[in-house]
Amino acid sequence: MKAYLLLGVLACAITFLVTPIVRRISLALHVLTPVRERDVHTMPIPRLGGIAMLFGLLGAFLIARQTPYFSRFYGDPQVWALVFGSIGITVLGMIDDIFDLNWWTKLSGQILVACAVAWQGIQIVSFPIFGMTIPSTKMSILVTVMIIVISTNAVNFVDGLDGLAAGITLIGAGAFFIYSYLLIRLTNAQSYASFAAMIGIVIVGVCLGFLTSNFYPAKIFMGDCGSMLLGFTTSCMFIVVTGQTDPASLGRSAFLPAAIPVLLPIAVMILPFLDMLMAVIRRVARGQSPFKADRQHLHHRLLKMGHSHRRAVLVMYLWAFFISLLAVSFLKLKPLVELLLAAGGGVLCLIVTIAFLPGLRRDYFTGNGSYPRHLRYKGD
Secondary structure, eight states: OHHHHHHHHHHHHHHHHHHHHHHHHHHHTTOEEOOOTTOOOSSOEEOOHHHHHHHHHHHHHHHHHTSTTTGGGGGSHHHHHHHHHHHHHHHHHHHHHHHOOOHHHHHHHHHHHHHHHHHTTOOOOBOSGGGOBOSOHHHHHHHHHHHHHHHHHHHHHHOOSTTHHHHHHHHHHHHHHHHHHHHHHHTTOSOOOOHHHHHHHHHHHHHHHHHHHHSSSOSOOOHHHHHHHHHHHHHHHHHHHTTOOOHHHHOTTOHHHHHHHHHHHHHHTHHHHHHHHHHHHHHHHTTOOTTOOOSOSHHHHHHHHTOOHHHHHHHHHHHHHHHHHHHHGGGTSOHHHHHHHHHHHHHHHHHHHHHTSHHHHHHHSSOSOOOOGGGSOTTO
16 A cells, blocks of 8 residues: 555655646736636636646556566556547647647547547456356447546536536546455455556555646636546546456345446536536537537536535535545345435535535524525414
């Protein structure tokens, strides 16, 4: 565990140190996010923060190569596929941040990067549930490309408030890191070193280092280069661990833990996936492009409910943390305890989401007697 924590700290430190430099470069080159109708910021903010995140990721990976604990992974082409894929997707996002590419050009670039990564070995080959396998290499590449592209755009869609995408990704990657590490211990592996866990802790460190400058009020935005980098690396982390779990090693009674590699990625990324799905359905129903921006994302809805910018982000953090905790706990908790946790935690999150609305706080918690009309005593 110490090796993982050290790697996360290094990724965090590199990202933290490089971010101000990238911010100055963005200001010098006038690469700023303009104030558009759909945006909530009130003045142009430097972007290209994803470049700093890339430096943090690459720096951590290069340092890991020099350590005995992680060096054995570097004989596997998957590592280099992830490294060069990360560079490719960040460059694509950087070009989009500077020149504002149209949606089909950006999507074509994402597919190209995903195909290259899948061709180099990061593929969905089998599912741990019942030992299912994908029948052909072409089908495996197709499924992999779909997962990478969907995940890449999901994080991009949710990147609408200061610190939102980085925070949700940090929580999801942290949950998946804990899952990967516990899974190795559960299967009695000879070494606790895991490539998926290594990716997870590096993503956590990168997000944490960037949040110091990106949380409200943000000094710099990650831009498309950052959001696509996070979506890309997170999806690769999911793919690396999926299909590498042998259900037999977990015992016959451990069906649920064996199924988690398929269920957990959906759980920890449920907010970005749900936001993207709702946006696509909403826009297509209007006859618009699924990539046409609007102000009806989940975070916009929280703002319309009355939450402040910072509180809306914290509410989404809370839901992401609860869902991730619920998914990971399947490895250890009994079904009844899990059910109680789901019910109790869900009610608590709902109460927090509603109770901290400004109107409700004024009406119910200040004692001024100003209650909503439909709840007032009839005799008043």
